[in-house]
Amino acid sequence: MKRALTFTASLAALASALPLAAQDVTITGVTVATGDGSEPVENGAVVLQGGKVVYAGSAANMPTAPQSAIIDGEGRWVTPGLFATVTNLGLWDVGAVSESNDIRAGGSPFSAALDVAPVINPASQHILIHRAAGITRAAVVGSASGSIFAGQGAIIDLGSDANAVTKPRAFQVVELGEGGARLSGGSRTSAQALFRNALLEAGEFERSGTIRSTGSAGTSRQGDDIGIDSRMARTSRDRASDVLLTRFDAAALVPVARGEQPLYVMVERAADIRSALALKKEFPRLDMVLVGASEGWLVASDIAASGIPVIADGLDDLPQGFDQLASTQSNIGRMVKAGVKVAINASAMENPRNLNQYAGNLVALTRMPGADGLSWGQAFAAITSVPAEISGMGGKAGVLALGANGDLVIWDGDPLEVGSSVVRVYIDGIEQPLENHQSRLRDRYRELDESTLPEAYDW
Amino acid sequence: MTTKLQTIAAGALAIALAACSTTGTAEAESASASQATTDTPFPSTYEPYPGAPTALVGATIYDGVGGRIDNGTVFFSGGKIVSIGGPDTPVPADIAVFDGTGKFVTPGIIDIHSHLGDYPTPSVDAHSDGNEATSPTTPEVWAEHSVWPQDPGFARALANGGVTSLQVLPGSANLMGGRSATLKNVPSRTVQGMKFPGAPYGFKMACGENPKRVYGNRGRMPSTRMGNFAVNRQTWLDAKAYDGKKRDLAKETLKGVLDGEILVHNHCYRADEMALVMDMAKEMGYKVSAFHHAVEAYKIGDLLRENDVCSAIWADWYGFKMEAYDGILENAAYLQREDACVVIHSDDANGIQRLNQEAAKAQAAGARVGIDISDAQVIRWITLNPAKAMGIDAMTGSLEPGKMADVVLWNGDPLSVYSRPEKVWVDGALLFDAMDRKRRPVSDFELGQPGEGDVK
Numbered sequence: 001m002k003r004a005l006t007f008t009a010s011l012a013a014l015a016s017a018l019p020l021a022a023q024d025v026t027i028t029g030v031t032v033a034t035g036d037g038s039e040p041v042e043n044g045a046v047v048l049q050g051g052k053v054v055y056a057g058s059a060a061n062m063p064t065a066p067q068s069a070i071i072d073g074e075g076r077w078v079t080p081g082l083f084a085t086v087t088n089l090g091l092w093d094v095g096a097v098s099e100s101n102d103i104r105a106g107g108s109p110f111s112a113a114l115d116v117a118p119v120i121n122p123a124s125q126h127i128l129i130h131r132a133a134g135i136t137r138a139a140v141v142g143s144a145s146g147s148i149f150a151g152q153g154a155i156i157d158l159g160s161d162a163n164a165v166t167k168p169r170a171f172q173v174v175e176l177g178e179g180g181a182r183l184s185g186g187s188r189t190s191a192q193a194l195f196r197n198a199l200l201e202a203g204e205f206e207r208s209g210t211i212r213s214t215g216s217a218g219t220s221r222q223g224d225d226i227g228i229d230s231r232m233a234r235t236s237r238d239r240a241s242d243v244l245l246t247r248f249d250a251a252a253l254v255p256v257a258r259g260e261q262p263l264y265v266m267v268e269r270a271a272d273i274r275s276a277l278a279l280k281k282e283f284p285r286l287d288m289v290l291v292g293a294s295e296g297w298l299v300a301s302d303i304a305a306s307g308i309p310v311i312a313d314g315l316d317d318l319p320q321g322f323d324q325l326a327s328t329q330s331n332i333g334r335m336v337k338a339g340v341k342v343a344i345n346a347s348a349m350e351n352p353r354n355l356n357q358y359a360g361n362l363v364a365l366t367r368m369p370g371a372d373g374l375s376w377g378q379a380f381a382a383i384t385s386v387p388a389e390i391s392g393m394g395g396k397a398g399v400l401a402l403g404a405n406g407d408l409v410i411w412d413g414d415p416l417e418v419g420s421s422v423v424r425v426y427i428d429g430i431e432q433p434l435e436n437h438q439s440r441l442r443d444r445y446r447e448l449d450e451s452t453l454p455e456a457y458d459w
Numbered sequence: 460m461t462t463k464l465q466t467i468a469a470g471a472l473a474i475a476l477a478a479c480s481t482t483g484t485a486e487a488e489s490a491s492a493s494q495a496t497t498d499t500p501f502p503s504t505y506e507p508y509p510g511a512p513t514a515l516v517g518a519t520i521y522d523g524v525g526g527r528i529d530n531g532t533v534f535f536s537g538g539k540i541v542s543i544g545g546p547d548t549p550v551p552a553d554i555a556v557f558d559g560t561g562k563f564v565t566p567g568i569i570d571i572h573s574h575l576g577d578y579p580t581p582s583v584d585a586h587s588d589g590n591e592a593t594s595p596t597t598p599e600v601w602a603e604h605s606v607w608p609q610d611p612g613f614a615r616a617l618a619n620g621g622v623t624s625l626q627v628l629p630g631s632a633n634l635m636g637g638r639s640a641t642l643k644n645v646p647s648r649t650v651q652g653m654k655f656p657g658a659p660y661g662f663k664m665a666c667g668e669n670p671k672r673v674y675g676n677r678g679r680m681p682s683t684r685m686g687n688f689a690v691n692r693q694t695w696l697d698a699k700a701y702d703g704k705k706r707d708l709a710k711e712t713l714k715g716v717l718d719g720e721i722l723v724h725n726h727c728y729r730a731d732e733m734a735l736v737m738d739m740a741k742e743m744g745y746k747v748s749a750f751h752h753a754v755e756a757y758k759i760g761d762l763l764r765e766n767d768v769c770s771a772i773w774a775d776w777y778g779f780k781m782e783a784y785d786g787i788l789e790n791a792a793y794l795q796r797e798d799a800c801v802v803i804h805s806d807d808a809n810g811i812q813r814l815n816q817e818a819a820k821a822q823a824a825g826a827r828v829g830i831d832i833s834d835a836q837v838i839r840w841i842t843l844n845p846a847k848a849m850g851i852d853a854m855t856g857s858l859e860p861g862k863m864a865d866v867v868l869w870n871g872d873p874l875s876v877y878s879r880p881e882k883v884w885v886d887g888a889l890l891f892d893a894m895d896r897k898r899r900p901v902s903d904f905e906l907g908q909p910g911e912g913d914v915k
Binding site: 351418 | 580582583611612668761775783785788793797810812816822827828870874879893894914
């Protein structure tokens with residue numbers, strides 16, 4: 001009975017610890033990095049009201065302190081929450097436990113139609129763990145496995161609530177280059193042919209008039225709208241007999257063909273990047289983003305001229321394959337120098353929580369003769385505002401600016417430094433719990449004393 | 460050592476013997492080491508490259524043992540550390556002196572777990588030489604026969620990670636994967652030219668999911684963890700019965716382990732499984748030198764200390780398979796709290812370039828829970844501790860007079876993300892210099908390719 005009571009009490013304690021609504025918060029005495037590419041500001045302040053940022057910058061210019069909880073940051077750092085792209089957060093529990101893992105669907109009859117939005121698990125330990133590491137928003141998508149198309153990715157927040165997905169069907173992913181060659185039958189030629197065919201089939205579908213954009217019947221813009229739901233293609237109208245895509249997959253590619261849904265193109269080799277850029281000329285409506293781009297520095301001016309942003313592997317410097325012979329840690333620095341908009345690819349590291357470490361390494365390169373790195377502000381933007389902009393959340397996430405979502409992280413030091421840790425996390429102005437499986441193990445094994453009872457009772 | 464056959468059942472004695480095998484004095488280890496290498500038909504041909512007498516002055520020095528010297532001096536000559544100390548340490552005139560003001564000096568970084576060379580880049584099937592996954596026990600294979608000296612990863616580890624020595628292991632598909640190769644991280648046309656002179660062989664073993672998955676999927680033993688142990692124990696028993704009259708490559712390796720000349724490196728994630736392995740080792744009369752990928756080591760830091768087994772771990776890898784589910788950031792700190800031996804390892808051609816950062820992350824995780832570990836001790840996790848577990852600590856791993864002059868000059872605090880190796884010496888030879896673009900190795904594979912000689 002006593003234990004039951006204790007249990008109830010601790011549940012109540014847990015419940016009361018969970019914040020329920022956005023708080024108005026003023027944080028002073030901190031170093032502020034806004035994420036917009038600027039350098040950090042010492043003696044800064046940040047004000048959240050109604051779940052939005054109303055001020056971030058020098059404390060000297062802070063508006064009169066509103067009615068809100070005031071936190072003295074004691075020399076800590078405040079930044080926007082990190083924005084991780086591309087990830088598979090919420091799609092898996094244990095990598096090698098296939099029944100817990102929804103990243104790949106090689107046995108599925110579908111490819112482009114695969115949509116992660118309904119299957120993302122907001123209670124996934126990886127979401128909890130990465131929230132505790134200061135990541136507040138992420139782009140999530142599975143891996144291409146049965147076809148060159150990986151399917152439709154979603155934008156999520158990592159908040160402690162049931163609604164992770166903030167934008168379903170936010171982008172489509174296609175593998176070209178070496179990866180696409182393997183998936184399409186063994187050659188890049190096949191990947192190219194499949195891709196063109198897919199866009200043409202989607203175009204046929206579009207002309208048949210069965211796909212409507214969300215909202216008005218006519219034009220639709222990405223903007224604030226929820227991504228277009230291609231599942232509105234309910235017709236079973238006859239199609240040409242030699243089609244390769246399922247009706248569902250072709251329908252899913254209509255928003256891509258229209259340029260209403262960004263297309264993330266995974267390529268590494270300089271020649272494959274050029275081919276991708278050429279596709280943009282062939283299909284001008286495509287809203288393209290390059291992912292990977294290990295040899296991007298070799299064609300940096302071409303990428304810059306195209307205006308296509310890149311989600312680039314941060315520190316790849318090995319010839320992992322014959323499509324990455326020229327990879328170097330200076331890749332991102334050189335592309336940024338050439339005017340390319342570059343975010344650091346969260347899928348090119350062990351876990352997305354290494355994003356800040358990778359960004360810090362790019363700063364370190366600025367001190368190496370012959371290497372190209374990023375300034376602190378640029379590096380931090382590459383894991384905050386730039387991925388947010390690429391994800392259609394420019395000005396709202398990954399940045400501390402007037403009107404932006406109240407996503408912020410308080411750190412005990414420079415957030416790019418490997419010795420720094422997260423102290424508090426807010427999403428939409430709501431302070432987030434930072435507990436998870438790992439933190440509970442950490443607490444249980446603070447000491448190994450079993451003189452009274454086994455560790456199993458220490459929780 | 461033939462008496463060991465009679466002592467199988469005598470548990471206490473077996474423990475004592477096992478403990479003797481790798482915890483003796485430095486001289487004992489050297490003797491054992493030289494014996495192991497003179498026996499090999501593939502002897503090291505490594506000779507240090509030419510070096511000049513060099514002094515690094517005015518730097519912050521972490522000596523690898525756990526000591527720190529501010530405004531320190533390291534002087535090396537003839538490939539060996541001659542002296543180390545404060546600003547008043549005598550340095551001969553007319554030698555190369557580098558001003559280390561604002562910079563840091565550490566011993567060369569050592570990676571106890573690498574697959575450079577046996578899983579080289581480009582990582583194409585033709586290069587997949589790390590797992591002889593055709594039988595659950597392959598003690599007869601030697602990693603050195605798979606090492607491709609032209610793997611571009613060696614130079615990355617040198618230039619970006621300050622790695623001067625490494626152990627290249629067979630993979631973990633098999634319960635007994637074969638002998639490891641301990642290498643000097645120097646460019647060479649042959650693997651013999653990289654082999655660390657006097658280093659004992661290691662022996663790769665693997666617990667848990669990998670062996671039972673690989674062989675269980677083929678409908679053969681082992682398909683379970685209990686099958687893993689049964690196969691291991693029977694293999695050890697058969698090796699003990701080996702009389703050596705007819706050469707048997709597998710049993711020669713196992714005999715070398717039982718005789719304490721070959722050091723066991725056991726891939727093992729789960730705490731309960733490590734405890735079982737340590738008992739199996741006692742039963743059979745060998746010693747585990749280090750558990751690798753020991754993500755749950757923090758649960759049994761006391762046991763690991765008592766058994767004098769190092770834990771070679773990542774800072775933050777977790778979750779990629781069931782036995783990695785309980786990985787926590789505090790693993791290293793909790794082991795250090797129990798005074799158990801911590802080694803930070805990579806198992807990765809990228810991670811090996813940032814072992815210093817991985818160590819720093821593990822240190823920070825400890826600080827968050829009130830376990831303060833000095834910077835100098837943290838450097839030991841990637842220098843002297845791996846050297847000890849690899850049986851080369853009498854020769855390298857710390858900046859002590861008489862040891863190999865394997866030295867890194869960092870352009871800042873090596874536990875900061877903003878620091879990089881500026882110069883790296885192996886046996887006193889300057890093999891990487893960030894300030895001199897020609898002082899940077901480029902492998903045969905990279906010649907004529909885009910990016911040849913780039914900073915990487």
